[in-house]
Amino acid sequence: MAEDEKPEEPWEHDLEDPEPFHHESAHPAHSRRRGVPALYGIMAEFDNPTALVAAARSSYEAGYRRINGYSPYPIEELDEAIGFKHTTLPLIVLIGGILGGLGGFFMQYWMAVINYPLNVGGKPLNSWPAFIPITFECTILAAATAAVLGMLALNKLPQPYHPVFNNPNFALATRDRFFLVIEANDPKFTHGEAMQFMRTLGARDVSDVEV
Amino acid sequence: MVSYAPPASIARFQRLALIVGIVFTALFVVGYFLDHDQFFHSYLFAFSFWAGIAIGSLALLMLQHLTGGGWGFVIRRVLEASTRTLPFVALLFVPIVLGAHSIYSWTHPEHVAQHPALVLKSKYLNLPFFSIRAVVYFAIWFLLTFFLNRWSKLQDTTAERQFNKRMQTLSGPGMVLLVFTVTGASIDWFMSLDPEWYSTIYGFVFVASWALSALAFVIAVMASLAKHEPMNVIVAQLHFHDLGKLLLALVMLWSYFAFSQFLIIWSANLPEEIRWYLPRTKGGWGVIAVSVIVLHFAFPFLFLLSRSLKRNAGKLVLVASLILVMRLYDLLWMIAPTWTGEHFRVSWMDVVAPIGMGGLWLAAFARSLMNRPLIPINDPQYESVLQQGQAHAGH
Numbered sequence A: 001m002a003e004d005e006k007p008e009e010p011w012e013h014d015l016e017d018p019e020p021f022h023h024e025s026a027h028p029a030h031s032r033r034r035g036v037p038a039l040y041g042i043m044a045e046f047d048n049p050t051a052l053v054a055a056a057r058s059s060y061e062a063g064y065r066r067i068n069g070y071s072p073y074p075i076e077e078l079d080e081a082i083g084f085k086h087t088t089l090p091l092i093v094l095i096g097g098i099l100g101g102l103g104g105f106f107m108q109y110w111m112a113v114i115n116y117p118l119n120v121g122g123k124p125l126n127s128w129p130a131f132i133p134i135t136f137e138c139t140i141l142a143a144a145t146a147a148v149l150g151m152l153a154l155n156k157l158p159q160p161y162h163p164v165f166n167n168p169n170f171a172l173a174t175r176d177r178f179f180l181v182i183e184a185n186d187p188k189f190t191h192g193e194a195m196q197f198m199r200t201l202g203a204r205d206v207s208d209v210e211v
Numbered sequence B: 001m002v003s004y005a006p007p008a009s010i011a012r013f014q015r016l017a018l019i020v021g022i023v024f025t026a027l028f029v030v031g032y033f034l035d036h037d038q039f040f041h042s043y044l045f046a047f048s049f050w051a052g053i054a055i056g057s058l059a060l061l062m063l064q065h066l067t068g069g070g071w072g073f074v075i076r077r078v079l080e081a082s083t084r085t086l087p088f089v090a091l092l093f094v095p096i097v098l099g100a101h102s103i104y105s106w107t108h109p110e111h112v113a114q115h116p117a118l119v120l121k122s123k124y125l126n127l128p129f130f131s132i133r134a135v136v137y138f139a140i141w142f143l144l145t146f147f148l149n150r151w152s153k154l155q156d157t158t159a160e161r162q163f164n165k166r167m168q169t170l171s172g173p174g175m176v177l178l179v180f181t182v183t184g185a186s187i188d189w190f191m192s193l194d195p196e197w198y199s200t201i202y203g204f205v206f207v208a209s210w211a212l213s214a215l216a217f218v219i220a221v222m223a224s225l226a227k228h229e230p231m232n233v234i235v236a237q238l239h240f241h242d243l244g245k246l247l248l249a250l251v252m253l254w255s256y257f258a259f260s261q262f263l264i265i266w267s268a269n270l271p272e273e274i275r276w277y278l279p280r281t282k283g284g285w286g287v288i289a290v291s292v293i294v295l296h297f298a299f300p301f302l303f304l305l306s307r308s309l310k311r312n313a314g315k316l317v318l319v320a321s322l323i324l325v326m327r328l329y330d331l332l333w334m335i336a337p338t339w340t341g342e343h344f345r346v347s348w349m350d351v352v353a354p355i356g357m358g359g360l361w362l363a364a365f366a367r368s369l370m371n372r373p374l375i376p377i378n379d380p381q382y383e384s385v386l387q388q389g390q391a392h393a394g395h
Helices: A049-061 A089-115 A128-154 A168-174 A191-199 B009-034 B036-067 B070-083 B086-098 B109-114 B116-121 B127-158 B162-189 B202-225 B237-268 B283-305 B307-311 B313-335 B349-370 B382-393
Strands: A039-046 A067-070 A178-183 A205-210
Touching (some): A178 A191, A191 A205, B009 B036, B036 B086, B036 B162, B036 B313, B036 B349, B070 B382, B086 B127, B086 B349, B202 B313, B237 B283, B237 B313
Antiparallel strands (some): A039 A178
16 A cells, blocks of 8 residues: 555556566566566576586676576585685684684683682692593584584575475475576676577576566 | 506505505514614504504494495595505504513513502403403404405305495494494503503594594595596595595594593593693693694694585595694504603604604505505495486586
8 A cells, every 4th residue: 555655657657568577577577578577587496416516607607697406415526616716604603613613712711710610639730631522513503503503504595485486386395396597687688699599508497587 | 447456556646655655664573772762662662553543444434334325425435455565464463462561660570569559450461461452452343354355255256235235334333343342452552651540431443533634634535536537536525525524523523532531531530540630741742732622622623624626526625634744643642652752753753753653564465456446336325426426426
C-alpha cells in the first residue's frame, strides 16, 4: 500500500513493461531486459565433475569473473577453476585464536594472581606452565568458533532462498548433476553473448536463472 | 608409459654421501683413541637421530597403508627405501652394546650396589637382557619391513591387487607393535641413561619425534626428486600441501608429549623426577631448551599455518630442514647432560659423529632408493593420483 503512494519513477510507466517484477531491478543488466523477470544469471548443467571444471575454466578464460559452481560434493579443482583465490576466513580464524589464547591465559592469570591468590605447593602465583593447557584449549575453542561463524557470515548463511532454486533441475545438485552459473552482475555479462558462450560448453542444458 | 626409474642424480648423491661419511667417520674413530667414553656418548647421540629416521619411516609407511591417499602413494617408495636400511641400523647398534660400559651407569656393579632402586631394577637393566630386548625390537622391525617391501615388489611384478590388501592388513597390528617396541627401545637405550629417573610418556616422545624427523626427511627428499624427471610428472603442489599438514600435526604432537612430560614433573616437583630437568634448564643447556621451544615448536607451528607455504615445496623444505636440525639439538639436550650435568659442554665428536654416521646412512638409503622404480605403478591409486598431478601441473 505504501508502494502505491510512492511517486513513481518515469521508467515504470513503460507500456511494454506490464510485469510486476520490474521495479525490483535497478541493475543495468536487468533494465536492459525489461518485460521478463529480473535475471540472476545463466545456468549450465553437466553430467560429471570433469566437464564442470573444464567449463568453469573456459568461462574464466573467456573473461567472466562472477562464476559459481554447484556440485553434490567438494571438487578440489573447482575453486581454482572459477578463479577463487583468497578468503578472509584464515585471518578471522587467526584473530579468533589469538584472542582466545590471550583471553584464556589472562583469565587464569586474573584468577590465580588477582582475584583469588592461593599458595599451591610454594609455587609462584603466576605459574604460567600450569596455565598452558587451558590457554591452548581456549585458543582452539575460539579459533574453531570463529571458523564456523566466520564461514557462515562470509557465505551469507543461513540463506533460506537462493535464485538457483528456481531452476527445476537444480534439486539434482545434491545427487548427480553439476551446475555452472555465470552471474548477471558480472562486469562482462550481456545476456545474448553469455547465452551463446555457455551453449558452446557442451552442457546438457543451458537456461536463465530468475531472481 | 613413464618408467619412474630412479634418476642418475641419486647415484651422484650416494657417492658424495659416502665420501663425506667415510671422511667424518675416520675423524670420529680418531676420537675413540683420544677419549673413548666421549666417543660412545657421541655415538649414541648420532645413533638416536639416524636410527629414528629409519624407524620413523616404518611408522609412516604403515600409516599411509592404513589411510591411503595421494600424499602417501607418492612417498611410499622413499619410505620403503628408508626402512630397507634397518639391517644397517642394526649393525650400527652393535657398538652401543660393546661400549655399554662407557654409556650406561647400570652396567657398573659398584654403582648399582650403592643405589637400592637400581638393585631392584637390575633384573631388567642388565646387559644380557638389554641385548636380547634389542634383538627382539630389531626382529619385529625387520619382519614388518621385510613383508611390506616384499609385497610391494611383488605388486610391481605381478600387478595383482591382493598385495595392497595384505600390506594394509599387516599395517594395523604392525603399528601397534611398532609403538610398543619404540617405547621399549627408547626406555632401554635413552631413558636408562639415568636409571633411577622415569617418565611414563618418554616412549611416546620418541614415537612422535622419530615419526617427525622421518617426515621432515621425506619432505626434503621429495622436494629434490620432484624437480626432475620422472617424479615431476606425478608429484604436485597438493601432495606437498598434505605433507605440510601432516608435518604441522606431528610438530604439535611432539610438542604435546614433550610438554606433558615437563608439566607433570614440574607440577609434582618430586626430587627423584625433577632432577632430570634441573641441569637441562640451567646455563647453556637452558639456552638450548629455550631454542628448542622457539625453533622446534613456535616457528614451525606459525610457518606451517600458512597455506601458501605448505604448497610451496621450496619453502616447505626450509621448515623441514629447520625441524631436522632442531631434532639434533633436542636429542643432544636429552642425552648429553647425563654426563656433563649442568656444565654446558659439547664435544667436537658430537658434531663429527652425526655427520659421519649420516653420510654412511644416506649412502645406504640412496642405494636402496635406486633399487626400485620411484612409483608403485600397479597400485590401484596410480591413475587417480596421476590425473590429480596433471590437473594441477597444468595451472
